[in-house]
Amino acid sequence: MSAFAPGAIDGARSTPRTLARRLVPLQIGVALQGFMLWVPVEKLFQTQIGFNAASIGIMAALYAAVVPLLEVPSGILADRWSRNGILVVASAALAASSLLGGLSTGVVTYVIAAMILGVYFAMNSGTVDSVVYDAVLEETGTSEVYEKWIGRVRMVEAAAFASSALIGGVLAGATSPRVTYYVTVPFALVSIVAFLRFDEPQLHRAAEPVALRQHVATTFTAMTRIPQVRQVMLLAALTALLAQAVFEFGPLWLVSLHAPAAAFGPYWAALVATLGVGGYLTSKLRLQRRGAVLLLAGLLAATPILLATSNSVIAVVAAQTALQLLVAIIGIHAGLLLHDAVPSTIRAGVSSGVGTLSWMLFLPFSLGFGWLINAHGVHWAAWVLVGVVGLLVVLVAASTRRRAGTPEPTGAEPDLDDPVAGTTQPAVSTDVACRDLVALVTDYVDGVLPTDWRTRLDQHLDECDGCSTYLQQIRTTVEMLAYLNAAPQRPAAHTDVDR
Amino acid sequence: MKGWLGRAVANTVLRGGQGSRIARWSRWFRRTGPVADGRFQGSTDPYPRHWRQFPQPWPKVSTKDAAAREHLRQALSGLPPTWRAVVDRHDIAGRSDTDVAGELGITHEQERNILTRARAALRDQLAELLGRGGGR
Numbered sequence: 001m002s003a004f005a006p007g008a009i010d011g012a013r014s015t016p017r018t019l020a021r022r023l024v025p026l027q028i029g030v031a032l033q034g035f036m037l038w039v040p041v042e043k044l045f046q047t048q049i050g051f052n053a054a055s056i057g058i059m060a061a062l063y064a065a066v067v068p069l070l071e072v073p074s075g076i077l078a079d080r081w082s083r084n085g086i087l088v089v090a091s092a093a094l095a096a097s098s099l100l101g102g103l104s105t106g107v108v109t110y111v112i113a114a115m116i117l118g119v120y121f122a123m124n125s126g127t128v129d130s131v132v133y134d135a136v137l138e139e140t141g142t143s144e145v146y147e148k149w150i151g152r153v154r155m156v157e158a159a160a161f162a163s164s165a166l167i168g169g170v171l172a173g174a175t176s177p178r179v180t181y182y183v184t185v186p187f188a189l190v191s192i193v194a195f196l197r198f199d200e201p202q203l204h205r206a207a208e209p210v211a212l213r214q215h216v217a218t219t220f221t222a223m224t225r226i227p228q229v230r231q232v233m234l235l236a237a238l239t240a241l242l243a244q245a246v247f248e249f250g251p252l253w254l255v256s257l258h259a260p261a262a263a264f265g266p267y268w269a270a271l272v273a274t275l276g277v278g279g280y281l282t283s284k285l286r287l288q289r290r291g292a293v294l295l296l297a298g299l300l301a302a303t304p305i306l307l308a309t310s311n312s313v314i315a316v317v318a319a320q321t322a323l324q325l326l327v328a329i330i331g332i333h334a335g336l337l338l339h340d341a342v343p344s345t346i347r348a349g350v351s352s353g354v355g356t357l358s359w360m361l362f363l364p365f366s367l368g369f370g371w372l373i374n375a376h377g378v379h380w381a382a383w384v385l386v387g388v389v390g391l392l393v394v395l396v397a398a399s400t401r402r403r404a405g406t407p408e409p410t411g412a413e414p415d416l417d418d419p420v421a422g423t424t425q426p427a428v429s430t431d432v433a434c435r436d437l438v439a440l441v442t443d444y445v446d447g448v449l450p451t452d453w454r455t456r457l458d459q460h461l462d463e464c465d466g467c468s469t470y471l472q473q474i475r476t477t478v479e480m481l482a483y484l485n486a487a488p489q490r491p492a493a494h495t496d497v498d499r
Numbered sequence: 500m501k502g503w504l505g506r507a508v509a510n511t512v513l514r515g516g517q518g519s520r521i522a523r524w525s526r527w528f529r530r531t532g533p534v535a536d537g538r539f540q541g542s543t544d545p546y547p548r549h550w551r552q553f554p555q556p557w558p559k560v561s562t563k564d565a566a567a568r569e570h571l572r573q574a575l576s577g578l579p580p581t582w583r584a585v586v587d588r589h590d591i592a593g594r595s596d597t598d599v600a601g602e603l604g605i606t607h608e609q610e611r612n613i614l615t616r617a618r619a620a621l622r623d624q625l626a627e628l629l630g631r632g633g634g635r
Contacts, residue, residue: 014606014609016603016604016605016606016609018581018603018605137616138579138580138581139581139605140612140613141585141609141612141613141614141616142608142609201579202577202579433539433546433548433549434539434548434550435532435534435539435549436548438533438619439532439533439615442611442614442615442618443611464549464550466553466554467550469553469554469555469556470554472557473554473626474619476557476560477571477621477622477625478590479562480562480567480568480571480625481571481586481591482590482591483562483563484568484572484591485592
């Protein structure tokens with residue numbers, strides 16, 4: 001197995017040309033989808049057609065309720081039907097929503113457009129991640145380069161967001177905000193062509209059904225019974241809530257200060273850029289150090305106070321950008337804490353639990369926050385942000401104290417996490433389990449496993465009937481495959497292999 | 500209407516820094532090994548990482564068994580093209596790892612990993628035929 005060869009990590013981490021080529025249409029599609037010119041001037045347009053902060057809050061709440069409801073059926077549809085198909089439906093929904101939004105002259109049609117955008121989001125969420133994951137697995141046999149490629153796809157998406165924000169702001173200034181909606185439609189439609197040209201991975205169709213109920217039960221237990229997990233989950237959900245609040249309501253500060261349309265572009269580009277910059281900074285800052293975390297928390301607490309008191313457009317933009325950046329950094333930190341607090345097998349469930357929790361928190365929050373801005377103005381509402389940020393700071397401080405008091409939990413558990421990938425060297429001190437055997441069985445059967453590992457696998461096989469059966473069946477499979485060549489009376493199966 | 504962006508943030512957040520395995524949060528990301536995770540006990544079960552249920556033993560089967568061969572061919576054609584290419588060259592044509600990896604433009608490690616997954620997938624397919632009552 002690769003794990004034993006020197007340079008194995010590099011070997012598993014290099015990207016074959018087939019994979020790079022295969023992912024090109026997907027990246028083009030994602031870029032075209034991300035080219036939404038109306039996004040930076042949306043709040044401006046909404047106020048022009050009769051929205052106030054309260055109705056914006058209601059719209060956001062409706063949206064927060066609809067998306068999670070649609071996510072489950074879209075996931076099932078993607079598994080049963082086609083994920084390219086799902087991405088095409090998402091693009092069509094985006095085009096329809098932009099068109100209807102642009103045609104809107106009142107609140108009701110615009111809210112309907114927002115619901116259609118909810119379809120786009122529910123369809124898209126997680127689908128791109130999963131096709132990238134499966135494409136990587138199909139071309140390399142490991143998930144090692146997944147992080148790299150999903151990072152690249154996200155970078156393309158972020159670049160599309162940022163450039164469309166700048167262009168959208170200029171376009172709205174030169175013409176009108178309404179035009180930005182119409183111009184977005186062709187980009188969304190062309191993305192359909194790109195997705196149809198993507199060679200969709202077929203792996204998910206072969207996936208075995210998991211014992212879903214049992215999995216949900218384990219996840220739920222971890223989420224509710226372990227106080228440490230509860231606390232970190234709340235931290236992660238609060239960061240998501242804050243980020244969402246700034247994106248949804250932040251532009252209202254600029255609207256209330258009568259900022260020109262062209263200012264919305266750079267403003268929005270700066271907000272979106274924090275997503276990428278935050279990730280980069282987190283990798284540079286050593287957030288394990290308590291001092292660094294507390295410094296960030298202090299800075300974080302200062303930003304909403306500026307939002308509550310300042311009347312300068314530049315100060316407001318700077319404060320929101322700083323807030324968004326700090327939230328992104330702390331959010332990533334929270335993700336890592338969650339990673340440490342939860343066993344690997346149920347991490348996926350817990351993280352999607354965090355997603356649901358943040359939607360659930362956002363729903364009443366957006367109603368209340370919208371009403372507050374409407375009734376008392378943005379400065380007054382900013383004190384609510386001060387409160388939320390304060391709670392966040394307390395949670396961050398609590399998490400560092402606990403972290404400082406306990407020995408580093410990392411390192412012990414992930415050793416045997418993914419022996420298949422060939423990156424994590426299995427810990428020598430740990431006994432071989434069945435899950436490791438199925439990963440090492442190829443090298444065992446082919447006789448290329450190092451002696452000490454061979455001995456340990458033999459020891460395990462002596463005691464485990466299940467693994468002995470499995471080994472025998474892999475041997476039978478390999479023998480039958482070899483015999484397929486020896487009797488080529490039906491060569492059809494061979495000739496189409498290279499297609 | 501920008502709730503989705505907030506959600507994108509949440510996802511970015513959960514994706515975490517480098518090396519975070521939370522990246523695979525999506526409901527689709529179940530395959531971390533060559534055999535589905537669900538077939539092994541979880542960390543809260545009595546024997547984590549061991550079989551939840553042993554694989555069903557197969558009856559003795561000859562390599563000349565027509566039904567099994569046909570089934571295997573079918574299974575082979577259902578594999579992703581790169582996997583099929585590896586199995587075809589390595590296990591069917593009997594060529595070396597280095598040869599196969601070089602020809603397909605992948606690394607030796609990737610070729611071995613693909614082989615592990617492909618063989619496991621083919622075994623699963625044969626198990627549907629040979630295991631009693633479609634048992635795995």
